[in-house]
Amino acid sequence: MTGATALAGLRPGPWLTFGIRRLARFAVSLWVLVTVAFLMIQLIPGDPVRAALGLTAPAELVQAQRAALGLDHPIWQQYLDYLGGLLHGDFGTSMLTGLPVSDVLGDRLPATLLLALPAYLVVIAVAIPLGLLFAVLTRGGRRRHTELTFTSTTILLAAIPEFLVAVALVAFFSVQLGWFPVAGRDGVGSLLLPVAALALGPASVLSRIVRVETLSVLGNDFVRTARAKRLPARLVYLRHALPNALTATLTLGGLLLSGMLAGTVLVENVFAWPGLGATIARSILQKDYPMVQGIVLVYGIGVLLMNLVVDVLLAVLDPRSTIRES
Amino acid sequence: MSELVFDAVRVRYGGRRGLTAVDGVDLRVPSGKVVGLVGESGSGKSTLARAAVGLSPVSAGRVLLGGVDVRRLPRRRPLQMVFQDPYSSLDPRMSIGESITEAIPRGRRRGAAAEIARLLELVNLDPDRAGQRPGQLSGGQRQRVALARALAGRPEVLIADEITSALDVSVQGAVLNLVRSVQRQLGLSMLFISHNLAVVRYLSDFVAVMYLGRIVEFGPAAQVLADPQHPYTRDLLAAAPSAHRSLFDVRADEPAVLADAEPADPHHPPGGCRYHTRCPIGPLVRTERDLCLRADPAEAAPSRRHAAACHFSEDETPGLVIPGGTGA
């Protein structure tokens, strides 16, 4: 309680508090997510089983399926069963194939990660240096034409949704040039186009955010202080401007990064990539609700983890954020 | 009828690690008089003002206007406020006329145009400006509009919170003259808040000095300034910029512990006397005065001269310079 303002950055106290609080929030969000995923099936108007099996399905079959899904139990019982099942890794059973949903998830998730993780790396590796570079080049209203080119290019690239980029890449590189396979998962070559399609838009948006944030940081008093110390420009930008620009970028860009997770859905469909995205689209069309529920849950957890990582990064980069937490 | 009284008012923000911005303040603004409130930033002066008009939550005590708890008064109270920053206190999307109209009680809206003209003239602005937006006015002019808006509510009590601190010196004087003439003309009771002792002194009949959420000294302006009882008041007087005194001759007699003493943290006010961490007549300098560490001087304050919250307020205090410098 004493000397709360004197929280030194690396003493275990505030970090422990921060960790516990952040994990608690993660747990609560997770519970909300699971509950919402559970409610999804309950919210479907009418009888989901009837909807899934079609109007012509015999009544006994519908009844049997309802029983298998536990839909004839009272709702609280279903909820508890669902929670209990999840704790044991039981995500339910596919209404279509009869396979455990968890098996399908375990089968498909690695493929999705194989796309998403390299795409993240590409986005970060491209956007941060590019944004910083163009901020420095165009600071204080310099090089109007460079600025215009940069801004319009990035806006243009950001406006093309990832599945269209994917289609265009396929049309050019695979159909015209025949360099890469049109679809499927077949070695490193098959990875290039999907990753590029996934990364292009977010990289443009992020580099624009980095530029804008860097520019606004460059207008700050402490940058003037750094210049008054006569530090070489390199240090002023890398040591003083960049870390501050990154904290602001992360706050804004966190959503962008979790948005890429959703982008995989579309890109996987274009490339017939055997991941979660291709599966969820098919499952929605085929009304395989337990499957959809399971995949939504996995994506949701991915988003929560992403936000957790962003928050931790923010806490590391910005010493003030740990104080705000506690 | 239009006396404003703070009765043991306490304002607390936040939960466990919260901040008690105002801690048991008793203060009376007598009818038709001006009470000046001085103190450093973070001392709670603005919070106290905002508590009176319902912008800060009063967690204990009462604010009375003419003997009635302000929370029981109707929404349009005869108690108005002028804010510090004239650039943010007027809605940029409303004409000044519209801003003022909003403050005119519903019953008198019919003759609003005439009323606006009257108010603008009262604050020395051309009534033709009623259609202009704040963006077209200078800081000083905006502050006049803010005053006109406050007066539109026909207040009996006016609170002025640092109304000149955002203005240039050459404009400050005009605004102060205006506030004073309006106050006298309308017989308003006024709580005038400023960190600048010279400004407070010029305008006020009484002066209250605030430190870390408490009033530490209160009395008629001339008396408090001529014969300050609390060491903090004396420090404020000594630090007030004045062309008469040079800062070159760093006073040799000032102990180093004081020269660089840090202001206390309002989140963790020191125990005993809140000023003991900076006090030139307290335990830092006179080690035998451990009373200041143990006992809160606020309790016996009403019986002391100027209600000073200091155990040693009657003591002689050698080595301290009273403003006006060498002549005193």
Place this chain on the structure above:
Amino acid sequence: MAKRPAGSWAAALRTPVGGFSAALLVLVIALAVLGPILWHDRAFSFDLDALGEGPSARHWAGTDELGRDIFYRVLVATRLSVVLALLATLLGVVSGLVLGTLPSVLPRPVGRLVTAAVNVAVAFPSLLLVLFFSVIFGVGTQGAVLAVGLAVAPSFARLAQTMAASIAGRDFVAAARVCGVGRIRLLLRHILPNIGEPLVVNATIAAGSALLSFSGLSFLGIGVQAPDYDWGRLLNDGLNGIYVNPAAALAPGLAVVLAGLAFNLTGEAVAGVVGVRTRATHPAAAPAPVARAAAAEDHDDAVLVVDNLQVAFPGRGGWTVPVRGVSFTVRPGEAIGVVGESGSGKSLTGLAVSRLIEAPGVVTADRLEFAGKSLLGTPERELRGLLGTSLAMVFQDPMTSFNPTRRIGRQLAEVSEQHQGLSRSKALARAVDRLRAVRIPAARRRARQYPHEFSGGMRQRAMIGMGLMGDPRLIIADEPTTALDVTVQRQLLRLLARTRAERDTAIVLISHDIAVVSQTCERILVMYAGRIVEDLPSAGPAATPQHPYTRALLATTLDLGTDREAPLPVIPGRPPEPDRLPAGCAFAERCPSATERCRTEEPVLAQVAPAHRVACWHPDDVPLPGPAGAIVTAGGAE
């Protein structure tokens, strides 16, 4: 700040991006209205001679497997695609606005719950929300509109919420509350109008994204169902035959991109105009130097020689020159105060002599020398070491002048690492030592802390300590105490005075407060409208101010001796804008003793007594009332 919405939209149209995107938007909307009317038949006629063919003269984008012309199908699909996107946006914006503004009207606990729900939802990417909702609402057009609309809602609610909260924190809302304005009226009359413009801009951008999500959804087969078709649907069909006819996939794709861009760019263009105005200006050449003022006195040992200094910035109609021919000399150990109101050019003078004015600002001078070295001709690289160790700066706002993400000690140590070749640990040890020198208690521990853990006064002391890392010959302090309380101000001014006494460091103290300056400095430069109008000692026989502005400034400055019964003296009018300076003396307009000559001919700074220069045609040498006639405010001791 208070720009009318219509004005900014019009201004946005005039930018190249804005004009282009608005034209695009008009085209898209025209296609949406006219497309089905004009080309419905052509889009539905089956050309049995050309089933699933590539582009040809007859079918620009080829045909689908039933022989329908893809180009016309894309044009006709505009209406459905745009209408659905707009419907979804409308739904999202309205529900978002309701969710976002409800908390400010609802009772607090309910409002908090709504806020929390929005905060959770906003963390999820909209496509996931769309998929989630489309499971509930079912596959098909109606379900997709609901899904896309509701997915837009949380982020819009968040936006409305944060913007409303920032407006609600402004003083004018508090003032309205004090006037008795009720919650609903506050929301409708004060908050919504002030967030309206950015909300419209964001809604435009949101329409673009809704269009994209919709086509994505249709592409997945979840959105529009056959026989209806929108761009996404066409794209999905086209992808299957991509080997035969890539155009069948690319044409609808291009349409989606163009329409999406039309919305996005229009929004961005307006946002750009509403935000910062950075209109490109290309002033012909640097401004011509102004009439030469009296040359600075020559001193061989001078620390700083400034002769005819000018600072100019490109403005809308040409160059604005906020500093116009300033000359002064600073000798070792001298303390000089620069006084003036806001806009007088005093801070720019400080920045210019320390070479901190960046392009597009232009600094010129006949002479600008620090420690015998010219600051204007010499390249930055050569000056770095000298300026880094011998010239120290202290800025106004201690809260923002340190880098919030680096420890104080490191920020000080940087100076020695860079300019004195010290190792990291040695530099840090020196930083701790310097913090001690500026009397920061527990310096070793404090050096490891971040700026936000320091109080304002302590940060300013650390800033001085940073200057002391080298061996400064000059400290330029720009309003160093303005943000601080009087007691802290006194501590800091004393620290400066002590530093000066110990090291013979010269000080230039820039301040709006003539009392602070005359209390701290031996010589005072009074600035008005970019010029020095008077240069006088603060004590001694020559200390009687002669310029009417200096005298007025002193008269208006309140102090503890001001006569309480008399009204305060007032300077009528206000300073001229730097881009609209009158001919003649800039103060003539407000000056009681101005004559015709003052309005036509600008006075130069001329010697009136030893160590006393005045730029006035009618200097007034009658001593001011006050002790010994020195530079003091009216009224003496009590």
